[in-house]
Amino acid sequence: xxxxPEVETMVRGxxxxxEGRQLLSFRRCPCSCRPLTVSxxxxxxxxxxxxxTVAAVRRRGKRIVMEFDSGLILAIEPRMxxxxxxxxxxxxxxLRLEWTFSEPVDTSPRQPGDDDPRKTSTIWFWDRRGLxxxxxxxxxxxxxVVESGRLGPDALELTAAAWxxxxxxxxxxxxxxxxxxxxxxxxxxxxxxxxxxxxxIAPSRPASSLTKQETARLARSVRRVLEQAIRDxxxxxxxxxxxxxxxxxxxxxxxxxxxxxAGEPCPRCGPGSxxxxxxxxQRSTFYCPDCQRPPR
DNA sequence: ATTAATGTTCAGAA
DNA sequence: TTTCTGAACATTAA
Numbered sequence: 001x002x003x004x005p006e007v008e009t010m011v012r013g014x015x016x017x018x019e020g021r022q023l024l025s026f027r028r029c030p031c032s033c034r035p036l037t038v039s040x041x042x043x044x045x046x047x048x049x050x051x052x053t054v055a056a057v058r059r060r061g062k063r064i065v066m067e068f069d070s071g072l073i074l075a076i077e078p079r080m081x082x083x084x085x086x087x088x089x090x091x092x093x094x095l096r097l098e099w100t101f102s103e104p105v106d107t108s109p110r111q112p113g114d115d116d117p118r119k120t121s122t123i124w125f126w127d128r129r130g131l132x133x134x135x136x137x138x139x140x141x142x143x144x145v146v147e148s149g150r151l152g153p154d155a156l157e158l159t160a161a162a163w164x165x166x167x168x169x170x171x172x173x174x175x176x177x178x179x180x181x182x183x184x185x186x187x188x189x190x191x192x193x194x195x196x197x198x199x200x201i202a203p204s205r206p207a208s209s210l211t212k213q214e215t216a217r218l219a220r221s222v223r224r225v226l227e228q229a230i231r232d233x234x235x236x237x238x239x240x241x242x243x244x245x246x247x248x249x250x251x252x253x254x255x256x257x258x259x260x261x262a263g264e265p266c267p268r269c270g271p272g273s274x275x276x277x278x279x280x281x282q283r284s285t286f287y288c289p290d291c292q293r294p295p296r
Numbered sequence: 297a298t299t300a301a302t303g304t305t306c307a308g309a310a
Numbered sequence: 311t312t313t314c315t316g317a318a319c320a321t322t323a324a
Contacts, residue, residue, distance in 0.1 A: 128322080
């Protein structure tokens with residue numbers, strides 16, 4: 001369930017713990033779980049990366065991209081229940097991977113009262129279901145993946161014009177199109193419903209039927225929802241799986257308009273209009289049939 | 297004991 | 311070619 005805001009929160013959380021530091025070790029945690037999908041093998045990745053310095057930690061869609069100074073790129077996909085943590089894992093049974101890093105190579109001046117940055121750091125990948133994946137690429141390999149279009153442009157980097165172009169060339173429903181990571185990367189089942197409600201667009205509308213005004217409204221809603229969710233450090237649902245890097249719950253669930261709120265009044269129309277749950281492509285969609293009414 | 301939930305990828309059918 | 315369906319991965323809660 002980590003989508004763009006949750007993954008962005010992970011990236012921001014681990015960045016100060018890893019950027020400009022040397023990788024000291026990267027290994028499996030001693031959990032009894034089946035090993036994660038890691039390619040090439042963890043041993044190979046570890047021997048290629050050990051001693052290298054992290055140049056940058058970025059995000060593309062729902063994937064964490066850790067770039068080393070040599071140009072090697074470690075791509076981490078949390079998928080359903082994966083988390084990057086630096087503190088208090090929910091349990092130790094599902095801790096999967098552990099990285100340790102040196103003190104920062106470039107020690108910047110410190111203010112009195114700051115934590116001493118000259119110490120090592122440890123981060124973990126915790127994953128209850130174990131569907132997450134880790135893959136090492138050379139820069140060229142990674143660019144080839146990006147250019148192949150297997151991973152679309154990030155949802156926060158698309159212009160309104162690009163949104164219109166991409167949506168207009170598919171006949172699928174706009175909700176299903178928003179979930180297509182080749183069309184645009186980062187939006188998942190939860191934020192798709194939230195975005196469409198804010199934009200007042202019916203989830204069943206064929207994406208290609210949206211007017212220019214509607215695609216512009218959709219593009220603005222994407223930005224508003226995702227940016228607020230990032231400010232709130234993501235959504236922690238009742239299953240409480242998602243946590244920030246410091247193991248705190250997110251706060252955006254308090255702003256959910258329709259997701260998992262079937263039967264409640266629509267936050268735009270008020271009492272008298274109930275949020276509905278429908279199923280599209282085997283996934284739940286939540287929406288208000290009144291303010292998200294398709295044109296007849 | 298069954299079902300639903302969630303993200304991604306792939307095979308196969310329409 | 312595009313779209314849809316179902317399965318697979320693993321786990322938990324209802």
